[in-house]
Amino acid sequence: MNGLGWILTILVGIIAGWIAEKVMKRDHGLITNLIVGIVGALLGGWLASLAGIAFGGFLGNLIVATIGAILLLWIVSLIRGKA
Numbered sequence: 046m047n048g049l050g051w052i053l054t055i056l057v058g059i060i061a062g063w064i065a066e067k068v069m070k071r072d073h074g075l076i077t078n079l080i081v082g083i084v085g086a087l088l089g090g091w092l093a094s095l096a097g098i099a100f101g102g103f104l105g106n107l108i109v110a111t112i113g114a115i116l117l118l119w120i121v122s123l124i125r126g127k128a
Contacts, residue, residue: 054086055083059079059082060107061081061082061111062082064111064114065081065111066081069119081118084117085114085118089110089114092112
């Protein structure tokens with residue numbers, strides 16, 4: 046994540062995973078939320094860079110990570126046939 050240290054990256058991952066969990070009406074634990082949030086941040090960051098969208102700071106990273114985490118959960122639900 047752009048410009049964040051390890052502690053803030055973990056915090057953004059947990060928050061983004063938790064928000065995505067609530068939006069997608071899932072029930073995960075803390076570790077799963079962290080993983081979903083960090084992988085979602087990578088996905089969201091990649092998509093934002095493809096679209097030419099600049100983001101930075103805590104809030105920008107949180108928004109991109111949350112959108113990526115929601116997309117990740119949606120893709121997983123499609124694969125598992127629960128969409």
